[in-house]
Amino acid sequence: MSTSTPQENFYDFKTIEKKWQDHWLDNATYRVSTDTEKEKYYVLEMFPYPSGRIHMGHVRNYSIGDVVARYKRFRGFNVLHPMGWDSFGLPAENAAIKNNSHPARWTYDNIDYMRDQLRQLGLSYDWDREIATCNPEYYRWEQYIFLEMYEKGLVYQKNTSVNWCDSCQTVLANEQVIDGCCWRCDEEVQARSMNGWFFKITAYADELLEDLDKLGGWPEKVVTMQRNWIGKSQGLQCDFAVDGLDESLSIFTTRPDTIFGVTFMSIATEHPLIEKLLANNPRKEAIEDFITRIANEKQQQANSDLTEKEGIFTGCSCVNPFNGEKIPIYVANFVLMGYGTGAVMAVPAHDQRDFEFAKKYDLPITAVVSPEGIELNSDEMAEASTVPGVLINSGAFTGMDSEEAKQAIINQAVQDGFGSAHTTYRLRDWGISRQRYWGAPIPIIYCDTCGVQPVPAEQLPVTLPEDRESGQNECAPLHQRSSFFTTSCPSCGQEAKRETDTMDTFVESSWYFARYTCPRFTDSPLNREEASHWLPVDQYIGGVEHAILHLLYSRFFTKVLRDLGYLDIDEPFTNLLTQGMVIKDGSKMSKSKGNVVDPNDLITEYGADTTRLFSLFAAPPEKDLEWNAKGVEGCFRFLNRINRFITNNLDALLKGKRKLPAKLNGSETQLHRKTHQTISKVTGNIEQNFHFNTAISAVMELVNTLSALAGDQKKEVIDNGVLYEAVSNILILLCPIVPHFCSEQWAMLHKDHSIEDEKWPVWDEQAIKEDELTIIVQVNGKVRAKLQVSADIDNKALEGLALKDEKVLKFIDGKTIKKVIVIQKKLVNIVV
Numbered sequence: 001m002s003t004s005t006p007q008e009n010f011y012d013f014k015t016i017e018k019k020w021q022d023h024w025l026d027n028a029t030y031r032v033s034t035d036t037e038k039e040k041y042y043v044l045e046m047f048p049y050p051s052g053r054i055h056m057g058h059v060r061n062y063s064i065g066d067v068v069a070r071y072k073r074f075r076g077f078n079v080l081h082p083m084g085w086d087s088f089g090l091p092a093e094n095a096a097i098k099n100n101s102h103p104a105r106w107t108y109d110n111i112d113y114m115r116d117q118l119r120q121l122g123l124s125y126d127w128d129r130e131i132a133t134c135n136p137e138y139y140r141w142e143q144y145i146f147l148e149m150y151e152k153g154l155v156y157q158k159n160t161s162v163n164w165c166d167s168c169q170t171v172l173a174n175e176q177v178i179d180g181c182c183w184r185c186d187e188e189v190q191a192r193s194m195n196g197w198f199f200k201i202t203a204y205a206d207e208l209l210e211d212l213d214k215l216g217g218w219p220e221k222v223v224t225m226q227r228n229w230i231g232k233s234q235g236l237q238c239d240f241a242v243d244g245l246d247e248s249l250s251i252f253t254t255r256p257d258t259i260f261g262v263t264f265m266s267i268a269t270e271h272p273l274i275e276k277l278l279a280n281n282p283r284k285e286a287i288e289d290f291i292t293r294i295a296n297e298k299q300q301q302a303n304s305d306l307t308e309k310e311g312i313f314t315g316c317s318c319v320n321p322f323n324g325e326k327i328p329i330y331v332a333n334f335v336l337m338g339y340g341t342g343a344v345m346a347v348p349a350h351d352q353r354d355f356e357f358a359k360k361y362d363l364p365i366t367a368v369v370s371p372e373g374i375e376l377n378s379d380e381m382a383e384a385s386t387v388p389g390v391l392i393n394s395g396a397f398t399g400m401d402s403e404e405a406k407q408a409i410i411n412q413a414v415q416d417g418f419g420s421a422h423t424t425y426r427l428r429d430w431g432i433s434r435q436r437y438w439g440a441p442i443p444i445i446y447c448d449t450c451g452v453q454p455v456p457a458e459q460l461p462v463t464l465p466e467d468r469e470s471g472q473n474e475c476a477p478l479h480q481r482s483s484f485f486t487t488s489c490p491s492c493g494q495e496a497k498r499e500t501d502t503m504d505t506f507v508e509s510s511w512y513f514a515r516y517t518c519p520r521f522t523d524s525p526l527n528r529e530e531a532s533h534w535l536p537v538d539q540y541i542g543g544v545e546h547a548i549l550h551l552l553y554s555r556f557f558t559k560v561l562r563d564l565g566y567l568d569i570d571e572p573f574t575n576l577l578t579q580g581m582v583i584k585d586g587s588k589m590s591k592s593k594g595n596v597v598d599p600n601d602l603i604t605e606y607g608a609d610t611t612r613l614f615s616l617f618a619a620p621p622e623k624d625l626e627w628n629a630k631g632v633e634g635c636f637r638f639l640n641r642i643n644r645f646i647t648n649n650l651d652a653l654l655k656g657k658r659k660l661p662a663k664l665n666g667s668e669t670q671l672h673r674k675t676h677q678t679i680s681k682v683t684g685n686i687e688q689n690f691h692f693n694t695a696i697s698a699v700m701e702l703v704n705t706l707s708a709l710a711g712d713q714k715k716e717v718i719d720n721g722v723l724y725e726a727v728s729n730i731l732i733l734l735c736p737i738v739p740h741f742c743s744e745q746w747a748m749l750h751k752d753h754s755i756e757d758e759k760w761p762v763w764d765e766q767a768i769k770e771d772e773l774t775i776i777v778q779v780n781g782k783v784r785a786k787l788q789v790s791a792d793i794d795n796k797a798l799e800g801l802a803l804k805d806e807k808v809l810k811f812i813d814g815k816t817i818k819k820v821i822v823i824q825k826k827l828v829n830i831v832v
Contacts (some may be wrong), residue, residue, distance in 0.1 A: 010640045013607030017740040029756070030069075030081065030124045034533050038078035042534050043068045044513055046269040046542030046550070050110035050132075054117045056582040056589055059599045060615040060625060063737075064579055065541045066123045067616065070736035071686055073124075074760040080534050081124055082516040084131035085111050088139075089505045090168055090184060093438045102466070102474040103438045107134055109726060117600070121608045122739050129188070129519045135509035137441035138515065140461035141525035142507060147443055147454050148564050153788050154200045157452070161270055161337060162431060164192035168339045169477075170434045172197060174338070176549065183549075188691065191270075191295055196433035197442055197501065198746065205230055205425045207570075208555055217575030219622075225547040226555075231426025236410045238419025240265060240318035241325055247273060249318050249343045252424050256409040257402040258393040259322050261347040261368035263358065266311060268333035268342040269294045274314075274331065283315045287331060290587045294333045309357050311335050321418040322409070323395060329539040332357070338428055348384065349376070355384040368403045369392050417436055430553065432504040437464065437475045439502030447489035447496040456490050462498070478502065484609055510557040513537055513572060540573035543581075551576070577621060577690060583590070584627035590793065597627060609738035610636045616692040616737055639741055642703060642734075646727060646745055653749055656724030667709045667716040675726045676767040678702040682733045685761070724749075730760050777802045778809040778829040795822045802828040 024030065045065040048058060069081040085107075092103040099106065111132060118125070131138055142195050149155045163172040167187035176183040201208075209230045235254035242248060249265060257617050258259065267273065269291045278284045290312040311332035318327050327345075334353065335344050348358035349367040358365050367376040371389040388402045412421025433442070441462040443455035455462055465484040468476060478484050479500035489496040510526075515533040518527035542550075551573075558572040581588045584595040602611040613635040619625040646653065664672060678698050685695035706726050710718045728749070735742035735755055746755035770791045775798060777785040785807040789798060799820050804806055808830065815832040822828050 010636070011643045011741075011744070013609065013740070016744045017120070017122065017608050019744050020740045021122060024122075024124070025119065025573070026127070027561075030079075030126050031128050032078060032080050032126050034530065035078045038076060040080065040534060041069075041072045041077035041539075042080045042537045042540070043072065043539045044082065044537050046540070046546065047086050047509070048114065048513060049089060049091065050085045050087050050107055050114055052113065054114055054595070054599055056599055056615070056627070059121065059611060060117065060582060060621075061541060061543075061579055062118065062121065062123055062690070063612045063615050064577065064621050065539075066121075066612075066739075067686075067692055067736040068539055068541075068690065069124050070739060073756065074732065074736070076491040081126060082131075082519075083123070083125040083127070084512060084516070085114075085133065086505070086509050086512070087111065087132045087134040088439045088502075088508055090170070090436060090438070093436060096438075096474050100474075104134065104464075104466070107132075120603055124739070129516050131515060131519050132513065133440075133505075133512065134438070135478070136463050138463040139508065141515070142440055142503070142717040143443040143455070143460050143462060144457060145511070145561070145564070146503070146527055147360060147457060147460075149560060150454055151562070154203060154560060156200065157659050159193060159195045160431075161187045161191050162194050164194070167190055168436075170436050170503065171260055171431060173430050174431075194433075196431050196498075197444075199430040199432055199556070201430045201553075202425060202427055204556055204559050205232070205427050207559060208427075208552070211555070211570055214571055215576075218573075219544070219576060219578055221542060222547040222551065222576060222578065223700045226552055229426060229548050229552065232423065234421070234423050235427070236413060236419055237341070237405075237422035237424075237470060238321060238413045240320060240327065240343075241315045242277075242329075243319060245276060245316075247276060249273065249329070250341045251343050251345045252340050252422055253345055255347070255350065255406070256413075257391060257394075257397075258347040258350045258368055259320070259345070259409055260391075260397070261349050261366045262320055262325075262327055262345045263348060263364045263366055264354075265318055265327050265329045266335050266344045266346050266354075266357075267329060268335040268822065269330075269331055269333065270337045271335075271342045272807055274580040277314050277316050277329065279314055283313070287312055287314060287612065290331060293789060297333075299370070309353060309360070311357060311361065313361075321413070321416070323583065328363070330361070339426060340424055346659065349378055349381060350377075350384055350386060352384040352386070355381075359465070366393060371734035390756060397551040419583060422821045430504075430556075432507055434504055435477055435479070435500075436502055437477050439505060440508065441478065442499040442501050442503055443501040445487060445489060445496050447494060448494065449494055450489050450491040453489055453491055453496070457587070459490070505509075506549060506553050510553040510563065513540075513554070514558075514561065514567065524566070524652070526561070528566055528568075531566065532568050533566060535605075536569050536571060537573045539575045539577065541577045541579060544578040548576075579621045580619065581802065582615075582625045582627060589627070595627075602632065606632060606636045606738075609741045610639060613639070613696065613738050617696045618693065620689075620693055622763050639701070639738065641707070642730065643741075645703075645707065645711070646748065649723065649727075650748060652720045653724050653727055656720030656722075657749070658721050660721045661719050662717070664722065665716050665789070668718050668722045671705060671709050671718060671726055672722055673767055673770070674702050674816045675729050676763040678733065678767055679729060679761045679763040683763070696737065701729060702730060704729075731755060732758055732761055775802075775825070776827045777808055778827065779808060780831060781829060784808050784811050791825070793825075795824060798822055798828060802830065 002278045008160055045061050069079050072079050085108050092107045096103040096106050146155060163177050164349055165172055165182040165187055167185045168182060170191060172182060177189050180189060182189055209232055211352060212227055215223055231253050235252060236256035237250060237252045239248040239250050271320050278287060311330040314329045314331060318329055320327055322338050345356040348365045365378045365381060367378045368391060369389045369655055370376045370392045371385060371387045376385060391397050391400050391405050393822040397408060410421050443462045445453045445455060447453055468474060485498040485500050487496055487498050510769050514526055514531055516537060518530040521527040554572050558567060561567045587593050587595060589596050599611060614632045615633060618631055621780060681698040682695040685691045710723055731742045731746050772788050775787040776783055777787060785805045787801055799822055812830060813832050818831045820830050
């Protein structure tokens with residue numbers, strides 16, 4: 001922090017910022033309702049978890065969104081810009097346990113504190129639309145949606161191997177396992193067999209994949225990440241009969257052209273056929289020990305390609321249906337039961353993983369696809385060959401092009417009745433069951449007589465119990481609270497038991513953007529008319545870390561809500577901006593690294609506007625922002641310059657609110673031109689890519705020009721109208737970025753209306769044209785001179801002037817000119 005006391009020589013930003021924040025709140029300036037006379041614009045930043053305090057990442061994220069919202073209002077749009085709280089989740093439980101408090105009390109106290117912090121930043125939210133996902137009036141409708149999905153077959157229950165985080169004591173979805181560890185606490189994830197509820201996101205796999213092509217306003221990186229996560233594969237599914245058993249192993253392969261090269265079969269440790277393979281098997285004990293060891297190791301969901309590949313022979317074999325060869329069956333640690341069929345045909349000649357496994361366990365290698373111009377010898381192969389070619393050792397298909405052979409082999413399997421063309425996905429159904437207290441209860445009842453029963457809609461919401469039993473803490477999970485789970489069956493009336501799992505907190509954030517359109521609607525989850533008007537979100541802003549989790553789930557929920565009749569859109573977010581992180585001392589700001597800068601300290605010392613200005617000026621929004629204390633002070637001084645100029649020239653500016661004179665002198669022309677060039681540049685920077693840093697830089701250049709031409713050292717008297725034009729446009733152009741400052745400065749010039757009543761300025765194409773240009777002249781790429789020339793000069797005349805310039809002649813005298821490169825109206829490079 002600066003050791004100076006800037007308040008002493010700057011405007012009273014504390015008083016002024018509070019004045020405008022109170023004005024906006026008291027007058028509900030940013031409250032919005034449907035207005036068919038205006039074009040709508042919905043801008044939204046990913047809502048925060050109420051952790052207790054905002055950080056610089058929040059400041060940057062929300063400042064970006066606020067500039068967009070304010071800019072669009074200046075452009076005449078009817079802007080929806082809401083805020084709320086993603087308020088269920090594990091941190092609230094942990095904090096409540098630590099502080100011997102209830103998570104609801106901790107959460108709502110944090111919400112109150114963070115709301116005040118956001119208001120201190122001058123963010124233009126419609127606070128009347130505020131929601132908190134832990135409010136029963138919100139999750140009531142989430143439970144209602146669950147029941148409708150259940151009725152449509154999009155929710156089901158099954159016993160499955162799940163990702164268990166022992167530290168968090170809960171199940172994780174596949175997407176929440178990052179490199180084998182919990183996405184939240186970073187602890188190692190284990191495999192555990194449990195009963196749980198699932199959303200059938202795979203029912204929308206094709207549409208989720210195909211509709212990625214509609215997301216032209218999304219970063220390609222995010223689209224690619226989702227495309228890869230969905231992971232559509234097309235190929236052959238066929239059955240290998242197990243020798244000696246009336247069973248078969250079903251496999252799926254995208255390389256049916258290699259089917260004649262299968263030399264062993266790999267199956268997952270939890271494959272349902274293992275029990276039968278182990279019956280009366282002399283290898284049973286060793287195989288079970290292997291399976292137990294693998295199950296206890298780190299979950300391989302995210303990094304299976306990085307671990308050592310291990311397996312154990314079962315002593316059993318299966319039969320290749322294409323050539324009748326017996327294939328040994330191995331249990332292997334790299335095969336995932338949750339992906340594909342849980343069995344993988346191994347072709348070591350044409351898959352590197354299988355090649356290494358075959359070498360490790362001395363298994364045969366049979367080449368069946370020979371690359372063009374190469375004769376493969378299986379015994380001499382040093383690595384797998386994965387390129388296409390011509391089939392060899394493949395029965396009737398030998399000699400066929402490998403790409404053509406794929407379909408031919410599928411056709412043969414279909415004809416002979418042991419296989420079919422098949423499409424599979426990497427995407428798995430979304431496991432939503434969590435074994436924690438602080439979440440939305442799943443609205444299901446279990447009756448010994450009637451079975452699984454959905455809670456009747458009129459009994460919603462199923463709320464979290466606020467009481468606790470003797471010896472329990474405030475966060476005891478629901479399965480330990482008999483007062484919660486003891487109930488009666490809605491069908492027969494007998495004693496029954498409630499479901500005690502709560503929903504994954506990502507369920508709440510998968511539809512909140514839609515609820516903002518009608519947050520107080522009480523008839524159903526969404527008011528279709530309001531949702532239809534406002535959705536989709538025109539601009540969504542948040543971190544790229546949500547590319548697979550939140551953004552994929554939101555796309556899925558949007559399609560579900562459409563099919564349930566609540567929405568008429570296919571995709572939730574038209575445009576997506578993924579902002580960079582805030583970096584200090586080379587690392588992301590974090591408490592553990594001790595490099596956190598508290599926004600409150602900045603606001604106290606420099607004001608909200610300076611804090612916003614720095615967060616937007618230091619880097620383009622999609623890039624990481626490197627913290628720089630001197631940069632903050634520079635932004636502070638910049639606002640001070642504007643304030644001082646307006647204060648010192650207030651009388652002239654008040655007299656200048658009229659038309660420009662018919663004829664401008666040299667300084668007036670220069671300032672008029674720079675003003676309109678700045679309007680053009682700032683508008684382009686915002687419209688094209690939200691590069692607020694270059695927009696701010698352009699305004700800084702205009703302020704420099706203004707100071708040079710109209711300051712204390714001015715060479716010519718400048719008409720008050722030209723002066724006013726420059727200053728008024730500076731304030732409007734900066735207002736989305738530093739709203740308190742510009743509102744106050746504007747009020748000094750206009751007692752009758754607010755700056756927010758103004759329209760965004762439009763530049764004059766004639767005004768921005770230059771009379772003269774500065775041309776750089778280089779010799780062999782080094783700058784040797786600068787020429788002032790007429791703006792309409794042609795390239796030939798420009799070349800002639802460059803070759804005659806005295807400074808240039810010193811460097812080309814006596815040398816042979818090889819060529820002259822002219823970049824129109826910019827540069828001349830003489831190569832000697």
